[in-house]
Amino acid sequence: MTKSRRAVALVAALALALAALAATAAASGGKVLVWTIQRTENNAENAAVKSFKNASVQIFANDPYKQKLSVSLGSGKGPDVFMNWGGGGLKQYVDAHKVVDLTPYLNADKKWKNRFFANVLQTAAFDGRDYGIPNVGMQPVLLFYNKAVFAKYNLQPPKTWADLLNVVKTLKDNSVTPFILGGQSKWPDLMWEEYLVDRVGGPQAFDAVAAGKKNAWSNPDIIKANTMLQQLVDAGAFGSFESTTYDGTVTATLLGTGKGAMELMGNWEYGAVLQNSPNTIKNNELGWQPFPSVPGGKGNPKDLAGNTSNFYSISSSTKNLASAVKFLKTQVMSPAYIKTLISDGDIPPVKGIQAQLKKSANATFTLYNYNLVQNAPHFQHSWDQVLSPAAASALLTNLDRLLLKQITPQQFSANMNKVK
Amino acid sequence: MQETAGAGKLEQGASPLLALPALVLFALFALVPMGVVVALSFTNYNGISAPTSAGLANWSRFLHDSTTHHAIWLSLEIMLLSWAFQTPLSILLGVFVAGRERYRAVLAAIFFLPLLFSAAAIAVTWKNLLDPNFGLVQNLAHRLHADRFPLDWLGSPSLALYTVVFIISWQFIPFHMLLYQAGARQIPLDVYEAAEIDGAGRSAKFWKITLPLLRNTIVTSSTLIVVGSLTYFDLVFILTGGGPGFATRILPLDMYINGFQANELGYASAISVVLVAAGLGLSMLLIRLTGFGKFRSAYE
Numbered sequence: 001m002t003k004s005r006r007a008v009a010l011v012a013a014l015a016l017a018l019a020a021l022a023a024t025a026a027a028s029g030g031k032v033l034v035w036t037i038q039r040t041e042n043n044a045e046n047a048a049v050k051s052f053k054n055a056s057v058q059i060f061a062n063d064p065y066k067q068k069l070s071v072s073l074g075s076g077k078g079p080d081v082f083m084n085w086g087g088g089g090l091k092q093y094v095d096a097h098k099v100v101d102l103t104p105y106l107n108a109d110k111k112w113k114n115r116f117f118a119n120v121l122q123t124a125a126f127d128g129r130d131y132g133i134p135n136v137g138m139q140p141v142l143l144f145y146n147k148a149v150f151a152k153y154n155l156q157p158p159k160t161w162a163d164l165l166n167v168v169k170t171l172k173d174n175s176v177t178p179f180i181l182g183g184q185s186k187w188p189d190l191m192w193e194e195y196l197v198d199r200v201g202g203p204q205a206f207d208a209v210a211a212g213k214k215n216a217w218s219n220p221d222i223i224k225a226n227t228m229l230q231q232l233v234d235a236g237a238f239g240s241f242e243s244t245t246y247d248g249t250v251t252a253t254l255l256g257t258g259k260g261a262m263e264l265m266g267n268w269e270y271g272a273v274l275q276n277s278p279n280t281i282k283n284n285e286l287g288w289q290p291f292p293s294v295p296g297g298k299g300n301p302k303d304l305a306g307n308t309s310n311f312y313s314i315s316s317s318t319k320n321l322a323s324a325v326k327f328l329k330t331q332v333m334s335p336a337y338i339k340t341l342i343s344d345g346d347i348p349p350v351k352g353i354q355a356q357l358k359k360s361a362n363a364t365f366t367l368y369n370y371n372l373v374q375n376a377p378h379f380q381h382s383w384d385q386v387l388s389p390a391a392a393s394a395l396l397t398n399l400d401r402l403l404l405k406q407i408t409p410q411q412f413s414a415n416m417n418k419v420k
Numbered sequence: 421m422q423e424t425a426g427a428g429k430l431e432q433g434a435s436p437l438l439a440l441p442a443l444v445l446f447a448l449f450a451l452v453p454m455g456v457v458v459a460l461s462f463t464n465y466n467g468i469s470a471p472t473s474a475g476l477a478n479w480s481r482f483l484h485d486s487t488t489h490h491a492i493w494l495s496l497e498i499m500l501l502s503w504a505f506q507t508p509l510s511i512l513l514g515v516f517v518a519g520r521e522r523y524r525a526v527l528a529a530i531f532f533l534p535l536l537f538s539a540a541a542i543a544v545t546w547k548n549l550l551d552p553n554f555g556l557v558q559n560l561a562h563r564l565h566a567d568r569f570p571l572d573w574l575g576s577p578s579l580a581l582y583t584v585v586f587i588i589s590w591q592f593i594p595f596h597m598l599l600y601q602a603g604a605r606q607i608p609l610d611v612y613e614a615a616e617i618d619g620a621g622r623s624a625k626f627w628k629i630t631l632p633l634l635r636n637t638i639v640t641s642s643t644l645i646v647v648g649s650l651t652y653f654d655l656v657f658i659l660t661g662g663g664p665g666f667a668t669r670i671l672p673l674d675m676y677i678n679g680f681q682a683n684e685l686g687y688a689s690a691i692s693v694v695l696v697a698a699g700l701g702l703s704m705l706l707i708r709l710t711g712f713g714k715f716r717s718a719y720e
Binding site: 074092096242245259 | 547553572573574661682
């Protein structure tokens with residue numbers, strides 16, 4: 001009895017060891033391993049890997065992914081191709097020589113490079129070198145509003161800053177929360193900051209910050225933008241934002257049911273409203289438009305902020321460089337990949353797909369987004385992704401305190417200047 | 421013959437070898453990581469590139485970082501508030517459920533419930549209850565036409581800390597109640613009977629007998645509360661994430677935010693060294709102050 005048990009255990013251990021060996025053999029046998037994060041649908045990635053044959057994909061939940069990635073790239077093991085958010089996070093890896101420079105490959109094949117929107121590719125480029133190519137749709141931030149609420153109080157969606165202040169006042173007088181804001185999650189605050197700084201100071205204000213220029217935060221335009229933001233807080237524009245969390249449900253429900261009149265949020269909020277308050281979409285009560293203009297400001301009212309895209313980059317420790325490049329070139333944003341993304345509700349950052357988008361499920365909204373990005377002189381990638389993690393963390397905390405009126409715009413700038 | 425040999429061994433105490441497995445595990449999973457953290461506190465380390473020497477930079481930042489100073493202050497505040505709130509309530513509840521009547525046992529079982537939930541579940545539940553838009557508290561107030569009443573419990577910088585202390589206490593009072601219940605049951609009944617003969621009333625018995633004889637339990641429970649308050653993390657993290665502003669950013673959260681959101685593991689290590697030192701120092705201080713180390717019987 002004991003003997004046979006031991007034998008079983010031995011066989012099991014051997015089998016495990018063999019399986020482990022087989023796994024490592026497969027990993028180094030020229031097969032491209034792709035790491036990406038879980039989205040509502042991962043059909044495009046799965047199909048790409050299947051069609052490439054010599055590749056496999058591992059899909060991770062969003063939050064643990066960042067740590068998993070930093071551990072595996074830091075140790076020189078891990079995937080051949082990894083998904084990232086571009087910006088400062090990717091730059092840390094580039095600075096640590098963990099990422100393959102894709103510039104020569106993209107330049108060797110202009111058709112490949114020209115497939116993408118240049119203002120999106122920019123997010124994964126540093127010092128003129130490209131380190132990533134987009135792998136999902138674009139997510140510009142829009143001003144959503146509830147048409148029923150606007151009709152009830154006889155209001156027009158705000159086109160300028162002055163309009164916006166008037167609308168806030170009327171709504172406030174009628175006990176409607178003017179803007180829904182998930183302030184406890186902190187990052188939604190950033191959307192306001194990004195747009196106001198752009199409208200007042202133009203893209204150059206944040207470019208100086210991203211380039212690490214000394215005292216770039218003390219730009220009078222940034223201080224003016226933050227003063228305007230605090231005016232909005234004073235006017236009660238954001239309701240009980242301090243304890244509202246953004247989780248894809250709460251704010252969409254508030255907006256859909258008209259408890260709040262407007263929300264500045266990424267275009268994914270359309271899907272969230274569709275899910276949480278389907279009648280709002282069915283009755284054509286959800287409206288959307290770009291962020292209002294600030295007369296006299298330096299920014300173009302067509303400028304956008306948001307997530308330009310996510311990106312695929314190649315780890316410099318890959319043993320399959322040629323296949324990895326081939327995978328990116330032939331599979332990612334291929335006609336089939338684009339088709340799958342569109343049918344899953346994404347808006348790929350590639351040129352010339354209007355006709356395809358017109359046939360998609362939410363064509364009106366999708367085409368609106370596509371044209372908006374195509375015509376945007378500047379598409380600002382989310383600041384917390386552009387900056388280093390340390391600066392991003394400080395930014396979110398200081399912004400939170402600015403909105404709580406615990407610090408002045410001047411103190412905000414002084415605090416941020418100190419961060420490396 | 422054999423028996424005498426056995427007895428001889430017993431007198432020498434158990435073989436030190438018996439402690440070896442525990443010591444090895446302790447060294448491997450407590451002492452070594454602590455040593456690494458001390459070493460990391462003298463480096464710049466973002467978790468990706470190899471750590472580079474930073475000299476005393478992290479420590480000089482620790483001395484000057486007003487956010488961290490605020491976090492230390494909040495940790496002290498939460499420690500004192502937790503103690504002041506939990507101790508009297510736990511003693512009263514514990515002494516109450518120490519009685520042998522059946523209804524007390526039923527109540528004890530009910531009071532005990534919060535201890536069975538994970539901190540994460542408690543945090544999510546309370547967060548939902550207090551939600552300003554959809555929460556039960558807000559809803560009730562609305563139905564009672566008391567719209568002015570529902571303060572923004574977790575969203576107001578001046579209230580958030582007290583709300584957090586309340587929820588922490590809600591979670592931990594049952595545990596300390598249990599300690600006091602056991603302590604109170606240890607007190608021999610004849611002490612009370614003697615007091616009754618001397619004409620002592622209910623409150624005299626509580627103040628003159630129960631409380632003094634619970635002395636050792638009070639020390640144990642207080643040590644657990646005070647040292648435990650240095651490790652509050654999960655509950656606060658889910659409830660407020662340290663906000664609004666810095667209102668609930670206690671030291672463990674400050675460490676987490678610096679280490680894993682800002683990727684400054686060197687500085688976060690410096691903070692954790694302080695946390696370890698504070699925990700050790702506090703427990704040693706409490707043991708010394710209260711003479712607990714001498715294990716003096718409370719009945720002397």
